[in-house]
Amino acid sequence: MTAAGTLAALARIFAGVSLLGFGGINTVLPEIHREAVEAARWISDRQFADLYALSQAEPGPNSFIATLIGFQAAGVAGAVVSTAAICLPPAALAYLVARVWGRIRGSAWRTAIQTGLTPVMVGLILASAYILIRAADHSAAAFAVTAATVWLAYATNINPLWAFAAAGLLGAAGVF
């Protein structure tokens, strides 16, 4: 693929998923995985899991996984194009809807749409977790780290970045 072709593909893919991402980036991760790993092969399954981990730990919005994948595919230009593509279409929509928000705020159909979309989003977030676990866990030790993080992040109030740090140390020691 030519450089311009790669940039166009990044823009198309991330702009496309950006307007489907009700409830955050995790609902469209299965789609990003399909396009970037399975179809375009910019990154491997393993790199997808790595970049997701980075996107959870870095300072910007989690959607910056687009920035990371864009850089892998096409360098700095890819990073900029992908960031713009994942952020600007929803921002434009938010700009337009903000002007009519007062009228639709309490309406029954708005509540129905929001209530109805939520279970679909939950299923998509589960699918993301499944894809990430398949990509990241190739040993019993890795499964144990995943299970420990699920417990820590679900059942306690401890900041999950501590789990990341501990898991990174175990990895540096060659456990996996």
Added chain:
Amino acid sequence: MYWAQRVLVRRRRWLRPEEFADLLGLCQFLPGPNIVNLATVLGESYDGPAGAAAALAGLLVLPMCIVTAIAALYARFGSLALVHGIFSGVAASAAGLALALAGHVARPVVTRRPAGSLPIIIAAFVAAGLLRWPVALTLFVLAPASIVLAWRRIV
């Protein structure tokens, strides 16, 4: 979002808590990163298109530069054995975080209306996770059914 609430409501006092909650309701109703939507809507309310553009630039440009630098480091050093080992651990942990997030989002939904939500949750998981349907197709098939179910409960 935690930081946005802290700065806008508690430190600068640009918004009252209930105004912030209303704004968050709007941003969660819309697709895309909540924090991006929040910055756009708030910027627009102060100074129209220029305000929205300024808020977005302020939110995105610096983190994008930092993340691009991180991406460059990853591309350069990601294959070293030590870095590879660290990432094996952190990626396994992050996958667990994604599953915990699913649990946190699922709990109130399933508790409130199990019969209306569980079949839809399972169907969306099977479609996008196991059958690898595109997310757009999954939404197109399941969202209308789910919204009709929710509508019949409301009215």
